[in-house]
Amino acid sequence: MPADERREQLLDAALDVALERGFHAVSVDAVARACGVTRPVVYGLFADRGALLTALVDRQEARALGQLAGVFPPVPGPGETADPDDLLLRGVEAYLTAVAADPRTWRVILLPPEGVPAELVDRVTAGRAVMLGHLQALTDWGLTARGGPDLDPDLFARAVLALSEAAARLLLDDPAHFAVTSFTLFTRTALAALRPGPPPS
Numbered sequence: 001m002p003a004d005e006r007r008e009q010l011l012d013a014a015l016d017v018a019l020e021r022g023f024h025a026v027s028v029d030a031v032a033r034a035c036g037v038t039r040p041v042v043y044g045l046f047a048d049r050g051a052l053l054t055a056l057v058d059r060q061e062a063r064a065l066g067q068l069a070g071v072f073p074p075v076p077g078p079g080e081t082a083d084p085d086d087l088l089l090r091g092v093e094a095y096l097t098a099v100a101a102d103p104r105t106w107r108v109i110l111l112p113p114e115g116v117p118a119e120l121v122d123r124v125t126a127g128r129a130v131m132l133g134h135l136q137a138l139t140d141w142g143l144t145a146r147g148g149p150d151l152d153p154d155l156f157a158r159a160v161l162a163l164s165e166a167a168a169r170l171l172l173d174d175p176a177h178f179a180v181t182s183f184t185l186f187t188r189t190a191l192a193a194l195r196p197g198p199p200p201s
Contacts, residue, residue, distance in 0.1 A: 022114035067098035084142030085191040099168040148196040
């Protein structure tokens with residue numbers, strides 16, 4: 001097997017072990033057994049357990065970031081017109097679609113197994129901060145563009161992120177019961193309810 005293919009096979013096995021038994025169970029021995037190879041085969045590509053875990057974290061982070069690229073559209077510039085609700089809805093739908101398409105990667109991020117490396121926790125936190133910053137800019141623009149309601153854009157962005165992650169966890173926990181379309185319909189209905197209108201009489 002070519003080295004690149006073997007490397008992916010070993011990392012897939014390490015991910016399986018982490019998801020089934022926790023990161024503490026990931027070892028050179030466990031990965032070798034899972035792949036039906038000897039320890040020297042693993043050591044030929046990874047110096048030790050630490051290098052194996054670092055490579056796994058790097059790969060899963062790269063996959064998640066690649067899937068998130070362009071999830072939330074850029075904030076329209078001066079003179080550009082767009083429906084704020086449509087932009088936010090498309091972003092939420094794209095995010096949940098990415099989670100549903102690659103549940104193993106997103107389980108590590110959203111439902112981290114026991115013993116998750118601190119490095120991965122730090123990277124997930126940093127990625128969440130970037131995502132929140134984009135959402136804050138989008139909701140700040142969107143609330144103004146749609147004429148209200150009078151909500152704190154920062155709190156609204158945090159609520160959208162929290163609800164999106166909660167929806168993603170439901171997709172991972174019970175994909176037979178929950179679907180992306182269920183959440184997009186809910187989001188569309190919720191945004192419609194927030195449309196500015198005359199005060200109740």
